[in-house]
Amino acid sequence: MERTFLMIKPDGVQRNLVGEIIQRLETKGFTLVGLKLMSVSRELAEQHYAVHKDKGFFAGLIEFITSGPVVAMVWEGEGIIASARKIIGATNPLSAEPGTIRGDFGVTVGRNLIHGSDGSDTAKEEIKLWFKDEELVSWQPTINPWIYE
Numbered sequence: 574m575e576r577t578f579l580m581i582k583p584d585g586v587q588r589n590l591v592g593e594i595i596q597r598l599e600t601k602g603f604t605l606v607g608l609k610l611m612s613v614s615r616e617l618a619e620q621h622y623a624v625h626k627d628k629g630f631f632a633g634l635i636e637f638i639t640s641g642p643v644v645a646m647v648w649e650g651e652g653i654i655a656s657a658r659k660i661i662g663a664t665n666p667l668s669a670e671p672g673t674i675r676g677d678f679g680v681t682v683g684r685n686l687i688h689g690s691d692g693s694d695t696a697k698e699e700i701k702l703w704f705k706d707e708e709l710v711s712w713q714p715t716i717n718p719w720i721y722e
């Protein structure tokens with residue numbers, strides 16, 4: 574079973590999309606193993622987006638991510654890293670397919686609603702950056718035999 578880090582950004586929280594977004598992942602069949610509403614310190618935001626530190630949009634991105642509460646989550650499931658990226662949709666919401674979160678609810682790249690880890694190394698790093706071990710719950714939903722053969 575694979576795990577990924579997903580974070581509903583401040584725009585998703587402000588627009589009351591928390592329930593909608595969680596529902597899409599739940600009904601897909603994925604399992605929530607960590608969840609917290611939190612404000613993001615500048616330090617955490619800069620660590621999370623360190624790969625973009627030399628980009629022109631970095632300062633604005635840090636301002637945005639620290640501007641209001643986010644919902645940090647760890648989800649589990651087979652192939653979840655790539656699958657969650659598909660459910661989320663393309664980085665630029667105008668290019669994201671309808672049916673994806675960004676395609677259905679977003680308009681601009683700087684307000685694209687949700688983050689998802691982009692590979693197994695970044696998923697591990699991001700889970701460690703955002704969650705303590707004891708904040709994650711390992712459990713086997715009883716519905717799983719109806720989701721996985």
Ligand code: ABT
Nearest residue numbers: 582630634637663664682683684685687688689691
């Ligand atoms: P994240 O899931 O937030 O990492 O987005 P994604 O992986 O789809 O896209 P990347 B390239 O990692 O973008 C990170 C954040 O930077 C914002 N951004 C990106 C801009 O504001 N302008 C740009 O030109 C680009 C390329 C979008 C992402 N987050 N927000 N908000």
Ligand code: MG
Nearest residue numbers: 688689690691
């Ligand atoms: Mg990214």
